[in-house]
Structure formats: C-alpha cells, structure tokens
Amino acid sequence: MSTPIEVEDENVNASIAIEESQSVHLEEEDGETVNEDIEEPGLSKAGRKRKSPVWKHFVEIEVQEKGKVVPKVECKHCKKRYKYVDGGPTSTLLLHVKSKCAALKKERGKTQGMLNFESQESTNFSLGISGPGGGYDHAKNREIMAKMIIAHELPFAFVEYTWFNILMKYNNHMFQKVSRQTIKKECMKVFESEREKMKKWFKDISKISLTSDCWTSNTSVGYMSLTAQYVDANWKLQKRIISFIDLAPPHSGEVISDGILDCLMKWGIQDKIGTITLDNASSNDRAAYLLKSNFEGRDKLHFGGLFFHVRCCAHILNLIVQDGLKVIKECLFKIREGVKYLRKSPSKLFKFGEIAIAHGVETKRSLCSDVQTRWNSTHRMLKSALHYKTVIHQYAMRDPNYEWEPKDVEWDEAGKICKFLEVFVEATNIFSGTTYPTANLFLVETYNVKKEICEAYRSSDEFLRKMSKPMFEKFEKYWGEVGVLMAVASIFDPRFKLASVQYTFRELYQEYEVVDRIKEVTDHLRALYEKYAKAVVNSLNSNAATSTSSMEETSTSSEALSAAQSRIFAFIKEMNGESRSKSDLEVYLEEPPFVPEGGRPFDVLVWWCQNCSKFPILSKLAKDVLCIPVTTVASESAFSAGGRVLDDYRSSLSKDMVELLVCGGDWLRAASKSTVLTLQQLAKEEEQLEVEIAMKNLSMS
Structure with a gap:
C-alpha cells in the first residue's frame, strides 16, 4: 500500500507515492564535489519519462571511485551527491529538497518572503521552531503553544478552536490535537521552567530594587504586585514581575510587609534588596518601616538604609x-x-x-x-x-x-x-x-517642576498665584527635601557629574542652604563609595587568603623568603602606603564631563559598561543606584495584565493560575521582546474624533 505525500515546489504540485515496503538504495555521499554543468536528464535509462519534481533540482553524474565509474546524482543548488540506482525510489532526494538543502532554502527565501526569526543568541529566547533533527516534535509543539497562550493572554480553549486545528494540520499532517486541560498542565510546566531560569539569573545579581502596589479585581479580590528591577551582567536595565498574589483584607502595613517578605523568601533574594518604591498610602509607609526593621535586624540593609523607601514620583x-x-x-x-x-x-x-x-x-x-x-x-x-x-x-x-x-x-x-x-x-x-x-534623569525633571511652580507663585497674575499656591505647598511637603537618591544618581551621569547638583540646588534651596546641601550629598556619596571599596577589598583578601593557603598546602617544599627579600617587600608596602593613588570616585569627579558625539542619544548604562574596567569600584555602585525606580509604574503595569486575564469571561480563574498568566506572560514577553496591545491603548483610539473624514466628504459635495 502506498502513502501519498504532497510536494510543493516553485511551479509543481504533485503527489508522490512512496512504497513503505521498499528498501532505500540511496546513500549520502560525503566525498568531494565537482562543479560540472550537466544537462538535466529527461529520461531514465529504460526510456521512461521521469515525472518526479525532484529532477528539477538534481542531475546525474559519473565519478571515479577506486578505479571504477560510479553513477550518482548531484543537487544543482548545494552540489550534494547521492548514490542512486536507476528506477529506484526518490524519497531521500525529496527529503533533501524539502528540508536539508540550505542553498535552496536561501534562494526561496529571497523570492517567497519567508519569515526570518531572530537568532537565539540575540534574543535569549528559543522559539523552538523545529524538533530534534529538524523533524516534527509533538512535545515541543505543545510547549510552544503553551508559551503562545501565556505570552499573548489567550484562553486555554484556544487550542480547541476548529480553525486553529485546521491551520496546524494543514501546516503539518503529523500535528495532534491538544485539549484545554493538557495545555493548562503544559502552561504550568512552562511557568515552573521559566521561574527556575529566573532564580538562576538572580544568583548573579548583587542588588535588586522593588516596586509594589495593590489592586482590586472585578471579583473584589485584592491583589498585590511585586516587581524586581535590576541591571544585568550586560548592563541592561531589566524589569520582571515576580509576584501577583491575593491579599486578605484589610490591606494594612503588616499584611503588605508579610506578603512581600514571603515572596522574597520563595525567590531567595531576601538579602539582595536595596530599595522598595511605593505610593504615598499610609499603609505603605508602615509596610516600608516594618521591612526596613527586618533587613536592619539581619544586617542586610543596603546603602545604609539611605534609599530604602522611595516614594512614587x-x-x-x-x-x-x-x-x-x-x-x-x-x-x-x-x-x-x-x-x-x-x-x-x-x-x-x-x-x-x-x-x-x-x-x-x-x-x-x-x-x-x-x-x-x-x-x-x-x-x-x-x-x-x-x-x-x-x-x-x-x-x-x-x-x-x-x-x-x-x-x-x-x-x-x-x-x-x-x-x-x-x-x-x-x-x-x-x-x-x-x-x-534610569535614576539619573529625575533630578533635572524635579528641578523643572519646582522652577515652573515658583515662577507662577511669584507671578503678577492673580490667577497663576492662586493656582500655584496649593501646588507649592504640596511640592514642599513631599519634595522640600530633595531625595539624596536623585542627587547621587544624577552625579553618575558623566555628562553632568557634580554640576547637575550644584546648578539645580541653587534653584531648589535658599542661597544660604546650597553649600551645606551639596556637602551633604557628596558626603553620602563618599560614604557609600567607601563601603563598596571596603567590600571589594575584603573579597580580594578572602580570595588571596584562600589562594595562599592552597599554595602552602601544595608547595610545602618551596624555599622561604630571605631576610633581604622580606625587607624589600616591607619597603614597597610602605611606599605604596605613602603615595596612595586616587580613588575611582576622585578620578571620576576630576575628569571633565563626557560630551556625546554628534548629538546622539545617550545611554548612561552603555557608558558605564564601557568604563567599568576604568572605575571598577565606582561602577558597581553606579550599577546599583541607577537601577532604582522612582515610580510604581512597573508594578501598576501588572494590573493592566491582571485586568485582561481576569476579564468577565475568566473571573473564576484560580489565584495560582492568575499569577501564572500575569508573571509568566511578563517573563516570556520580556525574553522575546514582544508586546501585547493593552486595553488602555485600544481605548485611546476610541477617544479620537475623526473630523477629518467628515471634512473631506463635505468639501467634495
């Protein structure tokens, strides 16, 4: 019994029957290739006309092997050779044309507009298009469908849609239908796999900044979003939603702090938290106080607690x-x-x-x-x-x-x-x-706001004075003391350095306060730098001690230093102490500001990445400070996803499944650099008044 296989070529659609009982007489040849132009054979040796479409891509040749003339066939595109028996099956040749010939794929890609996916190396995300050996892998196909459902917030029943299955079957006749229960289990497996990847990434991160906010769903269930923000090893700013959990009412400071601590313990990052950004609710103030006390009690309060609680700007x-x-x-x-x-x-x-x-x-x-x-x-x-x-x-x-x-x-x-x-x-x-x-941008914007309010407050226009008075009072309440974080972060912008603080403080404070305010910021910066320098020295000493101990264990027979050598080493150590080289911080501040070439967009993280070897200690501090968020926008974005996931048609989803879809979707979209159009974005289109269309019709009449 024969099995028909559809073969689609550039100009040919044919069905070829492959005998399942036939033994394959074709064998791939790995020998040398020749570039002879040989006419395409239209007839076999028996005189029959060849009907298979593969002969549009192969020619018959004869080669010398061990003194004998051997007939073979050669691909016109990649010059690959195969042994061939006249009248034998062409299944191996067909397989080569359909999936193995890279040269033919390249030629077709130029004319057929085939999709080119980004490489895994460039996106750090495996699309998993083909299984092992390039064949169909049902398990891999199921995994890709699960990622599609999570990333694009599709219902689990999507895999049971009639036309989706028709499409999949059309593209590959080996496709097997998947039920919603099966894909739900597969989504859980994908979520666990992605979470393990995230845990491994977090092990290499020194400091993590958090943002958190609370939200009530359409089912009146309260949720808390927790987002981690950090700079990775490649100096790229990253954001990940690490928790989207339900909170039992009331949402007091104790409940919020306990929920955050529980999440940090699960991720194993409770000792890496540098800051947490919250809005101005009183319960958040209480939660921040409790968290700070917890970290301080375990001696894990980074930055000396200077930046721990950041208010949402x-x-x-x-x-x-x-x-x-x-x-x-x-x-x-x-x-x-x-x-x-x-x-x-x-x-x-x-x-x-x-x-x-x-x-x-x-x-x-x-x-x-x-x-x-x-x-x-x-x-x-x-x-x-x-x-x-x-x-x-x-x-x-x-x-x-x-x-x-x-x-x-x-x-x-x-x-x-x-x-x-x-x-x-x-x-x-x-x-x-x-x-x-990055945090270096915020001081200048705060200065611009304060300047605009002050100008209106001093204006001769009564309306502007009346309007700006409550705004001025509110500004002084929250930003009267401009956060040290904004000032320190602005110094890490190599285009401005200390000049940004010196200029803006003259506008933000009274004249008699400016000098003391600037000194306060620089003192904090130097104290932070000294802590980082001390930590680096302790780490180096620890490594050196381990290395010395290892050398002593393995080199017990080595000769001891002579008395003269010991005195020379002591002299060198003394000289180094007297002529102490300048620190990273001093060198950085004394150098002239960096001027970007040609007015190109400036990325402060790229600059520090390029100069981290020049400022090995200061760059570590800059990395940890620049990643601190000053708004809760990162966490609030989770509520947009939560609103889409928990719509009126899926409001009965379990809390664990909601977290899977919100967090897992965020991880997959971040890894693949894809986006999902939110309801808010769609709503913007509805706000538009298409007056222009009406005008065109009117002018023609």
Missing part, C-alpha cells in the same frame, strides 16, 4: 497637579460635558466639523474626553478644546441644547493652566516611561 506629581486643577473645576466641567454631548451623535460631530471647515480651523486634531482621575488626559482634553474654541462658540450659537460653552475668562484661565502643565506632562512621561528610565 508619578503619584506625587498627580497630587500636585490635581490641587492646581481645582481652581478651574467649573471650566473643566463645562468642557467635559460639552465634549460628551458632541460625541454622542455622529450628526452633531459632522455639523461641528462643517463649522470648523467654514472657519478655517484644522480638523486633524482629535476632540477627546478625559478620565478625571488621570490629569494628563484632562490636559489633553484642554488642549483639544482650546484648539476648537472658535468652533465651540459657533456651534453653541446654532444649537440651543448646547449649554456648556465656557465664558471668555474661563477660556483664558484654561489656556494659562494648559500652558503651565506642559512641564508636568514632560516630567510624567519621563517618570512613567515604558522603558523604565
């Missing part, structure tokens, strides 16, 4: 701006309700666009509403409303039901505050950057 900015927006709450209410009214009806939007065209107002800008708890969306709403100020006025004159047009004085106040908030938008984009910016 994005949260502080939000509090400051919300206080400022209260002065125009009536204007905001009118604009917000007016936008809602216009967006409810396509006919109203079309009429609005018609008026915009008539008055020469650019219609490409969207007319968007806001989320009241997100001040940056309120700022965006204000900008769009100000752009359409004339159009809103004309529309209100034509529609008697539109009753939310702001007064002229309200428009004026909205314009002032919209311009004023630009610096806050820029600072928020830096603080909440999706690429998790």
Whole structure:
C-alpha cells in the first residue's frame, strides 16, 4: 500500500507515492564535489519519462571511485551527491529538497518572503521552531503553544478552536490535537521552567530594587504586585514581575510587609534588596518601616538604609497637579460635558466639523474626553478644546441644547493652566516611561517642576498665584527635601557629574542652604563609595587568603623568603602606603564631563559598561543606584495584565493560575521582546474624533 505525500515546489504540485515496503538504495555521499554543468536528464535509462519534481533540482553524474565509474546524482543548488540506482525510489532526494538543502532554502527565501526569526543568541529566547533533527516534535509543539497562550493572554480553549486545528494540520499532517486541560498542565510546566531560569539569573545579581502596589479585581479580590528591577551582567536595565498574589483584607502595613517578605523568601533574594518604591498610602509607609526593621535586624540593609523607601514620583506629581486643577473645576466641567454631548451623535460631530471647515480651523486634531482621575488626559482634553474654541462658540450659537460653552475668562484661565502643565506632562512621561528610565534623569525633571511652580507663585497674575499656591505647598511637603537618591544618581551621569547638583540646588534651596546641601550629598556619596571599596577589598583578601593557603598546602617544599627579600617587600608596602593613588570616585569627579558625539542619544548604562574596567569600584555602585525606580509604574503595569486575564469571561480563574498568566506572560514577553496591545491603548483610539473624514466628504459635495 502506498502513502501519498504532497510536494510543493516553485511551479509543481504533485503527489508522490512512496512504497513503505521498499528498501532505500540511496546513500549520502560525503566525498568531494565537482562543479560540472550537466544537462538535466529527461529520461531514465529504460526510456521512461521521469515525472518526479525532484529532477528539477538534481542531475546525474559519473565519478571515479577506486578505479571504477560510479553513477550518482548531484543537487544543482548545494552540489550534494547521492548514490542512486536507476528506477529506484526518490524519497531521500525529496527529503533533501524539502528540508536539508540550505542553498535552496536561501534562494526561496529571497523570492517567497519567508519569515526570518531572530537568532537565539540575540534574543535569549528559543522559539523552538523545529524538533530534534529538524523533524516534527509533538512535545515541543505543545510547549510552544503553551508559551503562545501565556505570552499573548489567550484562553486555554484556544487550542480547541476548529480553525486553529485546521491551520496546524494543514501546516503539518503529523500535528495532534491538544485539549484545554493538557495545555493548562503544559502552561504550568512552562511557568515552573521559566521561574527556575529566573532564580538562576538572580544568583548573579548583587542588588535588586522593588516596586509594589495593590489592586482590586472585578471579583473584589485584592491583589498585590511585586516587581524586581535590576541591571544585568550586560548592563541592561531589566524589569520582571515576580509576584501577583491575593491579599486578605484589610490591606494594612503588616499584611503588605508579610506578603512581600514571603515572596522574597520563595525567590531567595531576601538579602539582595536595596530599595522598595511605593505610593504615598499610609499603609505603605508602615509596610516600608516594618521591612526596613527586618533587613536592619539581619544586617542586610543596603546603602545604609539611605534609599530604602522611595516614594512614587508619578503619584506625587498627580497630587500636585490635581490641587492646581481645582481652581478651574467649573471650566473643566463645562468642557467635559460639552465634549460628551458632541460625541454622542455622529450628526452633531459632522455639523461641528462643517463649522470648523467654514472657519478655517484644522480638523486633524482629535476632540477627546478625559478620565478625571488621570490629569494628563484632562490636559489633553484642554488642549483639544482650546484648539476648537472658535468652533465651540459657533456651534453653541446654532444649537440651543448646547449649554456648556465656557465664558471668555474661563477660556483664558484654561489656556494659562494648559500652558503651565506642559512641564508636568514632560516630567510624567519621563517618570512613567515604558522603558523604565534610569535614576539619573529625575533630578533635572524635579528641578523643572519646582522652577515652573515658583515662577507662577511669584507671578503678577492673580490667577497663576492662586493656582500655584496649593501646588507649592504640596511640592514642599513631599519634595522640600530633595531625595539624596536623585542627587547621587544624577552625579553618575558623566555628562553632568557634580554640576547637575550644584546648578539645580541653587534653584531648589535658599542661597544660604546650597553649600551645606551639596556637602551633604557628596558626603553620602563618599560614604557609600567607601563601603563598596571596603567590600571589594575584603573579597580580594578572602580570595588571596584562600589562594595562599592552597599554595602552602601544595608547595610545602618551596624555599622561604630571605631576610633581604622580606625587607624589600616591607619597603614597597610602605611606599605604596605613602603615595596612595586616587580613588575611582576622585578620578571620576576630576575628569571633565563626557560630551556625546554628534548629538546622539545617550545611554548612561552603555557608558558605564564601557568604563567599568576604568572605575571598577565606582561602577558597581553606579550599577546599583541607577537601577532604582522612582515610580510604581512597573508594578501598576501588572494590573493592566491582571485586568485582561481576569476579564468577565475568566473571573473564576484560580489565584495560582492568575499569577501564572500575569508573571509568566511578563517573563516570556520580556525574553522575546514582544508586546501585547493593552486595553488602555485600544481605548485611546476610541477617544479620537475623526473630523477629518467628515471634512473631506463635505468639501467634495
């Protein structure tokens, strides 16, 4: 009985029957190759016309072997040779054409637009496209499907979808259907495997910074996210969600600290925590105090506890701006309700666009509403409303039901505050950057915010003074004492060094305070450096002692130093003590600032990576400081994933399965550098008012 096999070639689709009972007479030849151009045989020796499509890729040749002429076939593309018996099966030749010929694959890739996956070395992520020997591996295929479900947040039932299975079967007839229960177990295996990899990575990390936040799901279950941030051995900033667990109410400081400690113990990183970033809730303050006491009691409080509790800068900015927006709450209410009214009806939007065209107002800008708890969306709403100020006025004159047009004085106040908030938008984009910016960037942004508030506070405009007063008070409450962390981190930016602190402190503090404030920062920096230097020396002495002990054990017959040699070594040691070389820190601060070439984007971690051999001790301190996050954005991003995983259709997932999908998805996406479009990103598209389309239709009529 024969089995048909579909063969797809560039211009040929044929079915070839391979006799299962036939013995294969073909054998791969590893000898030398020749580059002769031989005509393609169209007939066999028996005179029959060859129908197999493989003969488009092979030619018959004759070679000398041990004094005899031996017939063989040679691949036209890679010149590989095989023994061949005339009239015999062509299954080995077919296998070569379909999967073994690299030259043919390369040629087809140029014309067929085949997908090229990044190498494992460049992504540190195995896509696992083929199994051992290039054949089909059902276990590997199941593992890849599990990773796909975790990384892209798909339901387990996805593997049972009819058309998914049709697609898989079409691509490989050996594919076997997988049930949702089987893939669920496979997801668990993948999660455990990835967690073990993470544990091994953490063993080589000296300091880890944490961020944490709490969230309540649609099922009213409270969850806590814990994120680890660190700089890896290649000086790349990394972020991983290491825990997404449920918390029993109430979410007190004791409950939060116990949950964090339990997670750290499971990961084995309880002695590597340098800082933890939390928002300004009182329960978080209590949790930070308890954690700090625990680490201090075990003598594992790094940086001398100087940076241990970091307050979320994005949260502080939000509090400051919300206080400022209260002065125009009536204007905001009118604009917000007016936008809602216009967006409810396509006919109203079309009429609005018609008026915009008539008055020469650019219609490409969207007319968007806001989320009241997100001040940056309120700022965006204000900008769009100000752009359409004339159009809103004309529309209100034509529609008697539109009753939310702001007064002229309200428009004026909205314009002032919209311009004023630009610096806050820029600072928020830096603080909440999706690429998790390094800590050296934050001091300058804090300075810009303080400068803008102070200028408004000293302004002759009564409205600006009234608006900035509560903002100034809130700034002084949280940032009156600019954190030492921001100042020290800014010094590690080789473009500015001490100049960043000297310049910004003159604006942030009173003149009589500046010198003492700068001295305080430099004293802290030197103290930290000395601790790191001492730790390095102790490590070297320990290694040297071990080496000396080993040498004494293995070289008992070596001669002792003579008295003269001993005196010479003592003299050298004394000279080295008298002429002490400058420390890494002193050399770094005395060198002129680094100037990037050609205005290229500057990456502070790349610079330290290139100079770590020059500053062996200081670079260790820089690595640990620059990775400290000043916002909880990393942890809050987990709640977006949690909201997608725990949607209305999967709200009954177990807590362990939720952690698997949230944490495992984060690990796989980070390793493969892939992204998932979030619900928030999709919502942004819905905020857009496509006035431009209506204008084009109108202008043609």
